[in-house]
Amino acid sequence: MSARYDRGLARQAELGGPGQTRRGVYDTVAEVAPDLPRLAIEFAYGDIHARPGLDAARRELVILGVLIALGGVDPQIEAHLESALTAGLRPGELVEAIMQALPYAGFPRVFAAMTIACRVFQSRDLLPIN
Amino acid sequence: MSARYDRGLARQAELGGPGQTRRGVYDTVAEVAPDLPRLAIEFAYGDIHARPGLDAARRELVILGVLIALGGVDPQIEAHLESALTAGLRPGELVEAIMQALPYAGFPRVFAAMTIACRVFQSRDLLPIN
Amino acid sequence: MSARYDRGLARQAELGGPGQTRRGVYDTVAEVAPDLPRLAIEFAYGDIHARPGLDAARRELVILGVLIALGGVDPQIEAHLESALTAGLRPGELVEAIMQALPYAGFPRVFAAMTIACRVFQSRDLLPIN
Amino acid sequence: MSARYDRGLARQAELGGPGQTRRGVYDTVAEVAPDLPRLAIEFAYGDIHARPGLDAARRELVILGVLIALGGVDPQIEAHLESALTAGLRPGELVEAIMQALPYAGFPRVFAAMTIACRVFQSRDLLPIN
Amino acid sequence: MSARYDRGLARQAELGGPGQTRRGVYDTVAEVAPDLPRLAIEFAYGDIHARPGLDAARRELVILGVLIALGGVDPQIEAHLESALTAGLRPGELVEAIMQALPYAGFPRVFAAMTIACRVFQSRDLLPIN
Amino acid sequence: MSARYDRGLARQAELGGPGQTRRGVYDTVAEVAPDLPRLAIEFAYGDIHARPGLDAARRELVILGVLIALGGVDPQIEAHLESALTAGLRPGELVEAIMQALPYAGFPRVFAAMTIACRVFQSRDLLPIN
Numbered sequence: 001m002s003a004r005y006d007r008g009l010a011r012q013a014e015l016g017g018p019g020q021t022r023r024g025v026y027d028t029v030a031e032v033a034p035d036l037p038r039l040a041i042e043f044a045y046g047d048i049h050a051r052p053g054l055d056a057a058r059r060e061l062v063i064l065g066v067l068i069a070l071g072g073v074d075p076q077i078e079a080h081l082e083s084a085l086t087a088g089l090r091p092g093e094l095v096e097a098i099m100q101a102l103p104y105a106g107f108p109r110v111f112a113a114m115t116i117a118c119r120v121f122q123s124r125d126l127l128p129i130n
Numbered sequence: 131m132s133a134r135y136d137r138g139l140a141r142q143a144e145l146g147g148p149g150q151t152r153r154g155v156y157d158t159v160a161e162v163a164p165d166l167p168r169l170a171i172e173f174a175y176g177d178i179h180a181r182p183g184l185d186a187a188r189r190e191l192v193i194l195g196v197l198i199a200l201g202g203v204d205p206q207i208e209a210h211l212e213s214a215l216t217a218g219l220r221p222g223e224l225v226e227a228i229m230q231a232l233p234y235a236g237f238p239r240v241f242a243a244m245t246i247a248c249r250v251f252q253s254r255d256l257l258p259i260n
Numbered sequence: 261m262s263a264r265y266d267r268g269l270a271r272q273a274e275l276g277g278p279g280q281t282r283r284g285v286y287d288t289v290a291e292v293a294p295d296l297p298r299l300a301i302e303f304a305y306g307d308i309h310a311r312p313g314l315d316a317a318r319r320e321l322v323i324l325g326v327l328i329a330l331g332g333v334d335p336q337i338e339a340h341l342e343s344a345l346t347a348g349l350r351p352g353e354l355v356e357a358i359m360q361a362l363p364y365a366g367f368p369r370v371f372a373a374m375t376i377a378c379r380v381f382q383s384r385d386l387l388p389i390n
Numbered sequence: 391m392s393a394r395y396d397r398g399l400a401r402q403a404e405l406g407g408p409g410q411t412r413r414g415v416y417d418t419v420a421e422v423a424p425d426l427p428r429l430a431i432e433f434a435y436g437d438i439h440a441r442p443g444l445d446a447a448r449r450e451l452v453i454l455g456v457l458i459a460l461g462g463v464d465p466q467i468e469a470h471l472e473s474a475l476t477a478g479l480r481p482g483e484l485v486e487a488i489m490q491a492l493p494y495a496g497f498p499r500v501f502a503a504m505t506i507a508c509r510v511f512q513s514r515d516l517l518p519i520n
Numbered sequence: 521m522s523a524r525y526d527r528g529l530a531r532q533a534e535l536g537g538p539g540q541t542r543r544g545v546y547d548t549v550a551e552v553a554p555d556l557p558r559l560a561i562e563f564a565y566g567d568i569h570a571r572p573g574l575d576a577a578r579r580e581l582v583i584l585g586v587l588i589a590l591g592g593v594d595p596q597i598e599a600h601l602e603s604a605l606t607a608g609l610r611p612g613e614l615v616e617a618i619m620q621a622l623p624y625a626g627f628p629r630v631f632a633a634m635t636i637a638c639r640v641f642q643s644r645d646l647l648p649i650n
Numbered sequence: 651m652s653a654r655y656d657r658g659l660a661r662q663a664e665l666g667g668p669g670q671t672r673r674g675v676y677d678t679v680a681e682v683a684p685d686l687p688r689l690a691i692e693f694a695y696g697d698i699h700a701r702p703g704l705d706a707a708r709r710e711l712v713i714l715g716v717l718i719a720l721g722g723v724d725p726q727i728e729a730h731l732e733s734a735l736t737a738g739l740r741p742g743e744l745v746e747a748i749m750q751a752l753p754y755a756g757f758p759r760v761f762a763a764m765t766i767a768c769r770v771f772q773s774r775d776l777l778p779i780n
Contacts, residue, residue, distance in 0.1 A: 029374040032381060032389050033355050036374055040367055043693055044233035054226035058191055062227045065195020066234040072332035072462035073368040095423045096184035097192045103174035104196040106626045107430055108463040114419040114426055121422060129422050159634040162641060162649050163615045166634055170627055173433055202592035202722035203628040225683045236366045237690055238723040244679040244686055251682060259682050289504040292519050293485045296504055300497055303563055304753035314746035321708055322747045325715020326754040332462035333498040356704035357712045363694035364716040434623035444616035451578055452617045455585020456624040486574035487582045493564035494586040496756045549764045552771060552779050553745050556764055560757055592722035593758040
């Protein structure tokens with residue numbers, strides 16, 4: 001496709017999470033809106049995530065904050081916890097990142113995110129966390 | 131007051147931002163609700179921000195993500211950009227952090243946050259950013 | 261009941277979607293709050309949707325924008341995609357409408373809505389979309 | 391643990407709901423983040439809910455309003471409807487409280503909350519409501 | 521106009537707040553959308569607020585919770601604090617109601633609401649609060 | 651710059667609103683984040699708004715719905731009301747579009763948007779609306 005697409009796909013490959021966890025959703029919507037997964041790769045990864053000036057792990061912390069506050073985006077929280085782990089954040093650091101949202105986003109949003117973190121860590125055999 | 135209060139106050143002092151930028155609001159609400167600024171210090175800083183396991187700079191990135199997504203919290207975005215700078219994030223890194231919210235929180239929320247960043251950098255004489 | 265109720269019910273009948281897709285929910289809540297489905301018909305349809313000055317299809321585009329941004333309202337998105345089709349919007353136009361929310365509401369909300377659109381189009385035998 | 395913890399636990403016990411309905415979630419997240427359920431008890435119940443100056447029933451009405459507006463927090467709405475009943479609000483009063491959110495939070499959020507109320511009343515054998 | 525309108529207007533008159541604080545906004549929008557303030561009176565007050573089964577003070581607590589969580593609705597928070605006072609809630613009870621939103625809506629939303637409460641209490645000569 | 655940029659700029663020029671109303675904000679943030687206004691033009695207008703399959707006026711209705719629901723985005727609501735007028739929607743149709751958000755986004759968000767609409771129509775000498 002485009003250089004942006006290739007750059008986005010490469011970034012997703014590095015991060016593991018979105019390229020894999022989200023593949024099923026990408027395939028589903030592609031039947032009616034092939035441009036949506038393409039733009040996710042080109043824009044969200046090629047244009048934004050692959051930018052220099054901030055490493056992948058710290059980008060995932062910002063994303064995690066946004067997703068926790070939005071609410072109702074469990075599949076994305078799961079995918080980005082996967083990416084964050086691949087980017088080098090340890091489970092204990094991700095737990096702290098989720099805890100840090102508490103005073104700003106409140107308990108319900110944080111409980112929802114932490115429940116997903118439990119599932120992700122378990123499926124990766126990372127329990128008990130270090 | 132309590133050990134939590136002292137720990138929170140010490141953390142705020144390290145971060146500069148909230149202890150100073152928010153002082154006026156703390157004083158205003160203290161007239162009717164003295165426990166609100168006290169709990170901000172004890173809970174948000176003493177219980178949460180001062181936790182080990184994730185450094186202050188990375189905590190500020192999560193907070194920034196949450197605040198951008200919430201919307202309508204300009205004074206907090208300003209205070210936490212201040213804290214983030216004090217915690218060692220460079221202006222260019224904060225610009226990238228705000229850009230990273232784009233695919234998840236959309237342009238309006240990101241334009242609002244970036245406008246505040248411009249003002250904070252200018253008031254700290256950090257323009258042009260490195 | 262009232263003229264507003266009759267007008268709302270007639271509007272729902274024209275639109276198909278809410279009158280049918282939502283019937284189960286209307287019946288469920290009616291046991292404890294019969295006024296809630298009644299007001300949905302009277303106010304949302306009788307007072308608002310049936311107003312002159314903007315056709316039903318364009319009203320559904322506004323509603324779709326609101327629902328995508330709200331998040332966590334999948335049953336309503338499904339019902340209003342049904343209504344939008346009945347009001348004459350083609351599947352390809354609805355895909356474009358959902359895509360148009362991308363810069364303002366972000367990818368997670370748009371992926372959620374597009375996934376529902378896939379299901380609605382499939383259940384109506386509208387795939388591949390024109 | 392602490393006096394705040396004991397006070398929070400006592401408050402939860404009085405309210406029934408959160409102490410019981412939420413126990414499973416508390417246990418799940420405790421494996422990776424034991425401080426999260428602890429802080430829910432200490433802060434949300436010990437520091438806030440147990441404060442004097444407003445009775446438990448009226449506190450639950452504020453909470454209900456917040457939760458309805460947030461969206462995507464069904465488990466919390468369920469738990470707090472349970473607490474509200476224990477605090478002395480009758481089913482008919484809770485139905486009215488949910489209806490009151492209609493002009494400010496809109497129909498989708500209110501339908502979601504009312505559906506949960508139906509389930510809670512049914513599981514407590516409170517139908518038909520008085 | 522209608523019985524609903526009269527009932528809504530009477531309710532607003534009882535509550536003081538919305539009928540007065542919001543009058544300027546009602547007049548402004550009436551030039552392009554006279555049905556909007558009419559429906560606010562008919563639906564929000566005539567159909568909903570004037571319902572039996574929950575007194576005005578407790579209705580205002582639900583509304584306050586919704587408005588705090590929504591964010592960006594300062595004029596409405598101000599109007600409903602006025603109504604809540606007229607409905608018999610004391611300033612100290614309103615401070616507690618706002619504090620109660622803390623664990624669910626987070627500090628930024630609560631600081632915003634408490635700042636408005638300070639202004640309302642001051643303009644009514646209710647400081648220091650009882 | 652790129653074909654996407656040119657296409658986006660051309661689309662903005664057609665719509666009037668964002669290209670003009672937003673110019674000041676674009677210039678402000680460009681000092682620290684020149685890529686942000688560039689991506690607004692490339693992505694929001696070049697990639698999305700300029701897509702075929704749905705005309706500009708109907709795209710603006712979706713955007714309006716999203717913005718009303720988000721809240722706290724007054725400058726964007728103003729810009730897109732301008733665009734919507736340029737795209738051929740009449741003031742009376744825009745009033746209806748804003749009214750249509752009422753059952754889903756609630757009165758506070760709709761009052762906020764309608765107040766902006768009054769200002770836009772007045773500044774364009776469109777009052778009384780047709």
